[in-house]
Amino acid sequence: xxxxxxxLFVVITYGSMLAAPAWSQSSSADTQQGTANGAGMxxxxxxxxxxxxxxxxxxxxxxxxxxxxAYLFSGFSEPTAKSVWIPSxxxxxxxxxxxxxxxxxxxxxxxxxxxEAMPTPPAAPAATN
Numbered sequence: 001x002x003x004x005x006x007x008l009f010v011v012i013t014y015g016s017m018l019a020a021p022a023w024s025q026s027s028s029a030d031t032q033q034g035t036a037n038g039a040g041m042x043x044x045x046x047x048x049x050x051x052x053x054x055x056x057x058x059x060x061x062x063x064x065x066x067x068x069x070a071y072l073f074s075g076f077s078e079p080t081a082k083s084v085w086i087p088s089x090x091x092x093x094x095x096x097x098x099x100x101x102x103x104x105x106x107x108x109x110x111x112x113x114x115x116e117a118m119p120t121p122p123a124a125p126a127a128t129n
Contacts, residue, residue: 007061041097048095056093056108063088086112 071081090110098104
């Protein structure tokens with residue numbers, strides 16, 4: 001009975017940590033602030049986030065668990081786990097007016113930053129006869 005409460009607490013805490021930085025960023029939507037269009041886009045973004053976030057959070061939690069199992073069953077191979085964790089845990093969690101305008105893409109599946117990209121395996125040496 002306590003497990004669902006703990007999971008709910010974790011999801012709410014995690015969501016609030018993601019929402020604050022997203023709302024504090026300035027953008028081109030700041031020029032629409034105080035207008036009817038800006039209010040409508042803000043309301044549409046809030047409703048979209050309310051509908052979208054539970055699916056993304058559930059997908060991220062599931063990906064975290066599956067990635068953890070992949071890490072264990074692959075002999076503690078971090079690249080194997082990251083191949084599950086990055087697409088499932090990265091991505092868009094909060095829909096903003098920029099997403100609705102098409103200025104910023106909504107990424108349900110995350111993409112690793114270049115600094116975190118998995119290294120490519122070295123090329124096989126050429127065979128000489």
